[in-house]
Amino acid sequence: MLGIGNRLVQAQQASAPTHHAEDESVKAGREAEQQLVELLRKHGVPNGYVYQGLRVPDGFRTRKYEIDVVVLSEYGIYAIEVKNWSGRVAVSHDGKSWVHGKKDINKEKDVTLHYDQVHDNVLIGIQQKAQLLRNHLLRNESCLAEKYFHPRVVFMNSNVQLCDKLKSTKEVIGQEHLLKFLESFEKGLAWSVANSMIPSFITGQLSYSAIESARQGLCTIGTWDVLQLNGGRQLIGDFKSCPHISPNRDDTARLDFKHQRNATVSSVWAVLGYSPQVTVNMYKRNSTSWLVGSTLGSVNVPYNTDVTFRVAGEQVDSKIPVNDIHNITLSV
Incomplete structure (x- = not known):
């Protein structure tokens, strides 16, 4: 003793x-993901059809890649990368990178430092993750065509300025298009009645059985453990x-x-x-x-x-x- x-x-x-203490940028990023999830639910997406932090295995199942938010809907599966970036975001000349203009403010010295941070092309990254997600579902007997997988990059910060190329890319959702994106998940009574009467191969949307099969496959994907200090x-x-x-x-x-x-x-x-x-x-x-x-x-x-x-x-x-x-x- x-x-x-x-x-x-x-x-x-x-x-x-x-x-x-939590890093402020990490906290802000996590809050942005949660904000998007809450907005999706507000616009009619059921709780059981929104997934956060899914870890999708690669082809050899030796490594897993995280998808911030996955949404299952009649229109397919949306794999979403959420960004809380502020400042200007542009595509590099070769298209392989995104350049994020940032600034650090030192209030004590009254100095503002401007600099560029280079990232791998975020859209290419989420496209690859969406393909891994499809492969995983195929292995779990949820056989959806590639056209039903929709990769998206969603910017949640109102202070971001996207370059013209990113603004014109449908897979990139800035603040000016966020509401329209959210409203695309809304369904009225007339739509529900019509959809129940018209076969899915005519509407081009997923059938109820296909949605249920995909839901079961998504439920087999793990997430991260979270340790709070x-x-x-x-x-x-x-x-x-x-x-x-x-x-x-x-x-x-x-x-x-x-x-x-x-x-x-x-x-x-x-x-x-x-x-x-x-x-x-x-x-x-x-x-x-x-x-x-x-x-x-x-x-x-x-x-x-x-x-x-x-x-x-x-x-x-x-x-x-x-x-x-x-x-x-x-x-x-």
Whole structure:
């Protein structure tokens, strides 16, 4: 057993975790995706037909590519890349890149720095992901023609200025065309009656059976795990392991980490001979609430236990102290 001095140091550390603030640009991008999803629902797209953060495998199933938003409709499947960029966006001379004009403002020095950031052609990227999505559905016996897959790049920031070439590209949705894009998903009563009476091969739209087959195929695609840190920062990636915890993903949707943050109480427990611990509550998947009765169980782990988590885009696993974790949402 550790001496009382060491336990008091641990108690102090456990009650004052590291504050992990979210990067503002990352937060804004995530909020832009959520804003688009809410607008789609507002314009009539059912909840079960909008998917976020789907990870589509490549042809050899050795790597997965994320699609920000996928929408299933009678007109086909929309694979959408959401951008929250502000400033001017233009296509490079060779068409392989997009050039994003940015500026950084240093208020303390009253200096504004203008510079160009070069990205791979975003439209080509989402077109390739849409093809991977189609291939995945074909492997799952949802055989839709290529014409039913619609890649789109949607800019959500009203301060973006697209070059003429991007403005004239139907797959690129700027602010001036966003409302029309959203309204294209709306269906009136007359349309619903007519569509139910006219065969799909005449209307050119997907049949009900084709939509259901596609929906089932989309439900087989996983998303990211989300780890929320103290301070609000979120990490997306894959939860690998944590000592003393072995959640079954089929049953477990979320892990909540409960901490003792009161320094006085922690010190009292330290004097009594106890080292700080974190209580991990495991919640059932498909439960209607996070209330009492929806838990699968609880486990106490030492506060300095590490969670192994592979952050998206990283080549090695990260070791994250449970004392810094608020919760982990597990994908299927």
